[in-house]
């Protein structure tokens with residue numbers, strides 16, 4: 074478990090907290106928390122009551138958004 078890395082693709086930071094069945098580094102975990110806050114005050118509560126499968130789905134949904142944010146200004150990209 075000590076060698077586990079952040080579950081975000083291409084992120085090699087050390088794991089900080091679990092997210093569903095995966096794990097996230099501190100930076101990504103804080104981002105995930107921020108994203109959940111943006112989804113509304115009910116989301117925090119809901120997440121606490123979610124099953125691992127539901128959390129995984131949520132993490133996957135969030136992961137798509139961060140990859141978009143990270144890739145919003147890739148070098149040489151044309152939109």
Ligand SMILES: [Zn+2]
Pocket residue numbers: 079080081084085086097098099100101
């Ligand atoms: Zn990460």
